[in-house]
Amino acid sequence: MKERIKRAAKDAAARAAGPAPKQVKLKLVHIDFWSAVRVGFLCTVAIGVAILVASFLSWVVASQAGVFGSINNLLNGASGSGTLDVGSTLSLPRVMSFALALAFIQMVAGTLLSGVTALIFNVIGRITGGVSVGFTSNN
Numbered sequence: 001m002k003e004r005i006k007r008a009a010k011d012a013a014a015r016a017a018g019p020a021p022k023q024v025k026l027k028l029v030h031i032d033f034w035s036a037v038r039v040g041f042l043c044t045v046a047i048g049v050a051i052l053v054a055s056f057l058s059w060v061v062a063s064q065a066g067v068f069g070s071i072n073n074l075l076n077g078a079s080g081s082g083t084l085d086v087g088s089t090l091s092l093p094r095v096m097s098f099a100l101a102l103a104f105i106q107m108v109a110g111t112l113l114s115g116v117t118a119l120i121f122n123v124i125g126r127i128t129g130g131v132s133v134g135f136t137s138n139n
Contacts, residue, residue, distance in 0.1 A: 021136045029130030031118040040114020047110070048103035055099035059092055 062068065068087035075084045125131070 021138065024135045024137075025132060026135065027130040027132050029125045031121050031125075033115055033118050033122075036118035037111060037115045041107070041111045043114075044107040044110035048107045051103045051106065052096070052099050055095055056092075059090070059095045063087075063092075 068090065071086045072084060
């Protein structure tokens, strides 16, 4: 009797858990060029925004911590003249314009590289037959 109850409990637990996950193996043989370019562009836009925010925050922290004044004192003491002013050379508009130029160049280069990478993958996939990828369903 106890064996029957245990077996019935096991069967009920198996039914409640559902069917076993199905495993599927697929091959990735082609990446659409324009899809790769769009995704690459969106990723590089996000990185570009991060560059701008990080540059601004770095400048604010350096300015508030007095880093520019310390560098001025060090350079003026080492050179013996009092004409160097790092704070005016690394002003916020200059730093942000440099960061904007860097972000723009990064966006253009990253977008182009994502398209070129898709083309290279497609050529290699045509030669080798693609990349085998395994998937499992989570029901």
